[in-house]
Amino acid sequence: MIKVVSFLICFVSIYFAYSQGSKLDIIPHPFMIKYGNNYCHIPSKFNIRTNEKLLNEANFLKEYLETITFNKIPIILAKNNSAKSSGDFCINIFSSNQKTSVEEYYLSTSRSSIDISSPSKIGAMHAIQTIKQLFSLSVKKEEMKKQINSSHLIIPMVSIEDYPVFSHRGLLLDCSRHFFSVETIKKYIDLLSFYKMNVLHWHLTEDQGWRIQIDKYPELTKKGAWRKDEKGDIYGGFYSKKEIKDIVSYAAQRHITIIPEIELPGHSQAAIASYPWLSCTGKKIEVANDWGVFKEIYCAGKDSVFLFLENVLSEVMELFPSKYIHIGGDEAPKVRWDNCSKCQKRIKENNLKDAHELQSYFIKRVEAFLNKNDRKLIGWDEILEGGLSENATVQSWRGMKGGVEAANQNHSVIMSPTSHAYFDYGLESIDLKKVYSFNPIPKEVSKQKQHFIIGGECNIWTEHVPNDSILDQKVFPRLLAMSEVLWYSPQKKEYADFYSRLQKHYPLLDKKGVNYGAETVASRIQSSFYSGHLWTNAQKGDTSLNLKYKWVYKDGSTSKEKKLKESIKVEKSGTFEVQAYKRNRPYGKVNKQEFVKHKGVQKKIEYLSAKPHKSYSSRGNSSLLDGRKGSLNFRDGNWQGFSKEDFSAIIDLGKKTSISKIEAGFYQYSNSWIFLPKKVRFFSSLDGEKFEEIGEKEPFKNLQKKRGKFMFNSNVIIMSSFEGHQARYVKIEVDNIGLVPDWHEAAGSPAWMFIDEIIIE
Numbered sequence: 001m002i003k004v005v006s007f008l009i010c011f012v013s014i015y016f017a018y019s020q021g022s023k024l025d026i027i028p029h030p031f032m033i034k035y036g037n038n039y040c041h042i043p044s045k046f047n048i049r050t051n052e053k054l055l056n057e058a059n060f061l062k063e064y065l066e067t068i069t070f071n072k073i074p075i076i077l078a079k080n081n082s083a084k085s086s087g088d089f090c091i092n093i094f095s096s097n098q099k100t101s102v103e104e105y106y107l108s109t110s111r112s113s114i115d116i117s118s119p120s121k122i123g124a125m126h127a128i129q130t131i132k133q134l135f136s137l138s139v140k141k142e143e144m145k146k147q148i149n150s151s152h153l154i155i156p157m158v159s160i161e162d163y164p165v166f167s168h169r170g171l172l173l174d175c176s177r178h179f180f181s182v183e184t185i186k187k188y189i190d191l192l193s194f195y196k197m198n199v200l201h202w203h204l205t206e207d208q209g210w211r212i213q214i215d216k217y218p219e220l221t222k223k224g225a226w227r228k229d230e231k232g233d234i235y236g237g238f239y240s241k242k243e244i245k246d247i248v249s250y251a252a253q254r255h256i257t258i259i260p261e262i263e264l265p266g267h268s269q270a271a272i273a274s275y276p277w278l279s280c281t282g283k284k285i286e287v288a289n290d291w292g293v294f295k296e297i298y299c300a301g302k303d304s305v306f307l308f309l310e311n312v313l314s315e316v317m318e319l320f321p322s323k324y325i326h327i328g329g330d331e332a333p334k335v336r337w338d339n340c341s342k343c344q345k346r347i348k349e350n351n352l353k354d355a356h357e358l359q360s361y362f363i364k365r366v367e368a369f370l371n372k373n374d375r376k377l378i379g380w381d382e383i384l385e386g387g388l389s390e391n392a393t394v395q396s397w398r399g400m401k402g403g404v405e406a407a408n409q410n411h412s413v414i415m416s417p418t419s420h421a422y423f424d425y426g427l428e429s430i431d432l433k434k435v436y437s438f439n440p441i442p443k444e445v446s447k448q449k450q451h452f453i454i455g456g457e458c459n460i461w462t463e464h465v466p467n468d469s470i471l472d473q474k475v476f477p478r479l480l481a482m483s484e485v486l487w488y489s490p491q492k493k494e495y496a497d498f499y500s501r502l503q504k505h506y507p508l509l510d511k512k513g514v515n516y517g518a519e520t521v522a523s524r525i526q527s528s529f530y531s532g533h534l535w536t537n538a539q540k541g542d543t544s545l546n547l548k549y550k551w552v553y554k555d556g557s558t559s560k561e562k563k564l565k566e567s568i569k570v571e572k573s574g575t576f577e578v579q580a581y582k583r584n585r586p587y588g589k590v591n592k593q594e595f596v597k598h599k600g601v602q603k604k605i606e607y608l609s610a611k612p613h614k615s616y617s618s619r620g621n622s623s624l625l626d627g628r629k630g631s632l633n634f635r636d637g638n639w640q641g642f643s644k645e646d647f648s649a650i651i652d653l654g655k656k657t658s659i660s661k662i663e664a665g666f667y668q669y670s671n672s673w674i675f676l677p678k679k680v681r682f683f684s685s686l687d688g689e690k691f692e693e694i695g696e697k698e699p700f701k702n703l704q705k706k707r708g709k710f711m712f713n714s715n716v717i718i719m720s721s722f723e724g725h726q727a728r729y730v731k732i733e734v735d736n737i738g739l740v741p742d743w744h745e746a747a748g749s750p751a752w753m754f755i756d757e758i759i760i761e
């Protein structure tokens with residue numbers, strides 16, 4: 001009876017197939033789908049047929065289907081799909097010839113079978129993940145009921161041709177800043193495979209912890225895997241070789257390649273804490289217990305250091321079969337090398353110009369070792385400095401510039417810029433839509449060189465990710481956007497369509513135990529200037545939200561909470577606080593923006609110095625005079641950042657104005673190399689030509705070593721006659737400290753200076 005019914009339903013399905021097309025919710029979106037409106041009902045007894053090569057993948061599907069059908073599903077081995085067996089329903093998984101990509105697959109459902117073909121095991125796995133999504137996502141509610149009542153499976157009628165645009169689709173997981181369990185790593189491998197990513201970039205060594213067992217150097221995990229915080233509590237952990245082998249094999253079964261990252265020459269304080277002779281000074285130090293960049297790095301002058309690294313890498317290569325080994329190469333301060341006789345001797349003997357070329361020497365020497373062992377090196381874009389080694393692949397993180405440069409030098413490139421791919425950043429700078437807008441191929445790369453960009457990664461650095469729950473919140477749902485960016489054609493992708501498919505994935509993520517976070521900030525506060533006034537408003541992160549606002553004025557008074565329906569005039573200085581509500585319950589945190597009403601708001605400003613750095617340019621020129629004050633979050637979009645550069649500008653108040661105070665706000669977070677300026681000078685003028693200095697401030701030196709994030713306002717109060725100090729123009733000059741100071745771990749690196757807002761009263 002079931003057979004007759006299923007035959008009829010499938011017949012009807014075929015009749016409608018390809019006519020109207022009901023949407024499937026697969027992520028990442030397949031290259032091509034021909035869809036039907038109806039469903040194929042799979043009888044309760046069916047077989048899987050496959051060949052020897054794809055047996056692992058067939059077994060993977062079998063296990064999945066057995067858990068949802070509670071039936072035993074036999075696997076029948078056959079050479080190819082042509083020799084059809086009995087008339088029973090079959091899922092056929094067979095090899096095909098490659099047309100476009102090794103990862104391609106074809107999948108079609110019909111009255112009597114589901115047919116999968118692919119030239120590769122990984123392609124077959126992608127097809128199986130698509131089937132899993134089809135079973136769990138794309139069956140309408142009423143059909144689902146039939147499925148539950150009849151105990152047979154239902155799958156949409158469909159024909160899919162699919163392959164990825166990029167061959168490298170990865171997630172970097174930092175297990176050094178915080179340690180994650182084997183179970184968590186496996187959960188992430190499952191999720192990566194489910195969303196057709198193919199690389200887990202496993203960040204295993206850092207200043208704050210060495211996480212991989214190395215037999216030849218037991219101190220690396222005895223000492224280097226543990227750090228002591230300020231209260232004396234010990235934090236740490238490491239993966240034993242047995243655990244790593246288990247993880248690697250688990251990943252291989254799901255066609256996820258694990259690329260281990262062993263950081264050198266920098267980010268190596270945990271290794272140096274374990275074996276102090278690895279550094280230039282040989283001094284005993286502790287595993288780092290703060291975030292940042294540290295000056296203790298491997299000595300480039302000692303052959304024993306290279307022998308150590310070769311021994312470590314040999315054990316790493318025994319554990320990880322991946323073609324690539326990531327060696328870091330980022331953020332290596334050169335202050336120790338500049339002051340080490342052995343490093344200087346190495347520079348001289350090898351006719352190197354400076355410490356940058358010494359770093360290049362370092363990387364090249366490690367690359368030669370990896371290449372000799374038939375492996376390829378990946379390094380962060382700093383490995384371009386001082387000359388790229390012969391076969392290196394560059395992972396571009398400080399924007400896409402490094403990647404463009406490497407592609408132009410005919411090197412393979414992985415794109416993971418801080419602008420789109422850093423999932424440790426908050427949603428205010430990288431929300432779901434921003435991730436989705438990422439195109440790993442920037443327009444600066446010519447058509448001929450585009451193939452050097454092999455793909456991208458999203459990076460989750462875990463300084464501020466102490467547990468699984470926060471990890472999930474940061475990675476999801478952004479990972480789904482990245483998976484589509486790296487799989488589907490940039491010309492065809494559409495955010496609205498992705499967004500609607502994504503909604504169907506939330507119940508699925510719930511089932512998988514993923515504590516996903518939000519898609520965007522609950523509200524974005526905006527401001528504008530018209531009719532001679534400053535106005536503010538806020539945009540909802542999602543149409544399902546309602547916003548309410550209140551004011552906490554600088555004079556201590558507050559306003560009542562009201563519905564936010566239109567732009568609100570900024571009447572006096574204070575903080576505009578917006579709370580989002582979903583079904584009358586508060587949703588997300590209160591979003592706050594401090595406004596300052598002053599005489600400089602929206603006045604003309606001319607930069608005499610360089611413009612701010614591209615990554616911290618805020619909303620352009622007007623943002624230093626927009627009445628919006630930067631907050632403790634230096635990525636809040638209000639701050640302008642200058643790397644190593646000074647800042648100076650002239651503000652034109654439009655007419656002769658009486659002023660009593662000029663103030664500028666600065667920021668410091670030395671962990672991120674952001675420092676208060678060396679000096680600030682204020683001037684005024686009536687004609688814009690002759691400037692009178694009205695104050696100079698240098699009060700910052702004693703604050704330079706202060707840790708943590710803080711803001712500091714520098715100002716001059718102008719003592720003047722009864723009617724005030726008269727000026728039309730105000731000039732401000734700010735001296736960046738230039739280089740990160742000597743006492744700092746990153747001594748000698750370019751220092752950031754952050755400024756907002758310039759307030760004229």
Ligand code: ACM
Nearest residue numbers: 330331380397461
């Ligand atoms: C990096 O974020 N330092 C690669």
Ligand code: ZN
Nearest residue numbers: 280299340343
């Ligand atoms: Zn040295």
